Structures are given as structure tokens and as C-alpha cells.
Amino acid sequence: MISSRFTVAIHILALIEMSEGSITSAYIAGSVNTNPVVIRRIMSLLSKAGLIESRPGVTGMKLVRPLESITFLDVYRAVEVPENDVLFAIHQNSNPQCVVGRNVQNALEEPLLEAQRQMELSLANTTVAQVVRQMESKQ
Template structure:
């Protein structure tokens, strides 16, 4: 069970776009450097965010910008935009339970609904967290870091 790194890359991208919007032209190359990932991966994530109307990409002076306010971008929207989980869901069930075993024949009946409930609960929580929350906490961490450096 694992959500792909495309999710956290997308959160990083959006946070960087907001942070650098007034001081730097934000490009895919710049974002790839910030993320520390291959530019192709970053561009693929950016395309997904653009298709979901989370970011806007222009070749002109503005570069990459947010297409909506941070408080309207939820973790859930990002999770869906970047296909963070495969079609089968958050939990990948082992492929071949033994049909000759009573547990193997029936394990799906005992587990599937419970795993679906867990995934639904997680998705409901993702809907409550916005990028505004992330940006606020990240900016505070940067300010604390700067204060610590200035005190030295």
C-alpha cells in the first residue's frame, strides 16, 4: 500500500509556485530543481495539475501560476488529479488466494468492505486539508529557520 510520489511532488510544486510567485519566474526547470526530481516527472505532474485546473502554464512572462486560491485546493483534489492511487484502490490485494482453501476462497468477503471503508475515511480527511494549510506551515518553518540563522 503506497500513494505514489506524484502526490507529494504536486504538493511541493504548488507550494513553490505560491512562494516564489512574486520573486521568481516559476518554470518546470526551476520546479524540478526545487523538487529534486527528473524534469520529465515534474512536467508530467504539472500536466495533470493543469488538466485539473489547479495550475496555469504560460510560456510568457508569468510562467507557471496557480489557477485557483490555495484554500480551494484540497489534498483530495491533488490526489485525484495525479492519480495517486491505481484504479484498484489504495490497497493492492494479493493476486492468487488459494481457491481450495476456505480462507483463500473467502478472504475477499471478509476484507474488501473494510479496506474500502479505510480508503473512504482517508479520502474524507484529504478533503479537509488545503494547500493554504501547507503554505502557512511551510512559510512559518522558513521564517523560524531565518530567525535561527539571524540569531547566530
């Protein structure tokens, strides 16, 4: 399961885009309904990925790139760090004496990699700007 960091990160980017003036981690935490420490950790990941720039004090944070160019895949890669960039972990040390245990890893590898490719393709085709526009249209 992808953690909630992904959706919280999109929430953060949307708030930065839709806010008028400076925005703080405490304000974002209030909107997300979580601790500011959680927000700062996710903001740090977004900053390392080159999606936001955070400055202490009055200036707050800003987007580094236009929201139209930030895809869900960019956000996913920024905040979800799958081991070896593989979404699905296949269990190790199956029993080689068992026909399933001996073959399950090889049988699962390609379908799971294809599922990951399809998910990433879908994420790459959705921008955070689309989500913001949808929220703005509901106001």
C-alpha cells in the same frame, strides 16, 4: 504505497504560490531535486485536473483556483490514479479449495474500502494553503 508524485505535486503548488514572478519547471526541479521532465509530467496532471495553468515562455504557470480551495484530496486525485479508484488492490485467483482463499476477498473488501474513505476524508480536510502557511511561519 502512494507514490512521491503526491508530495511533489504539493511542493509544486506551494512553489507556485510562494514564488514572486514567473516560475519554470527547471526552477521547480531544482527545488525538488529531480529532473525537469518529472516535474513537467506532474504539472501536466495538475493542469488536466484544473489546478494549474501553464504557459510556455515568460509567464510560466499559475494557480487556477485559490490555494485555500485546493485540498490534499484534489491533489491526490490529480496525480495518483488508482485502478478503478480503489486504493487497495486485493489479489485475485485465490485457491477456492482453501477456506481462506475462498473467503479472503469478501472479508477484506469492506474494511479496506472504509480505510480508503477515512483517508480521503482526512485528505479533504487539509488544504495546500495550510501547508504554505506552516512553511511561511517557519521563515
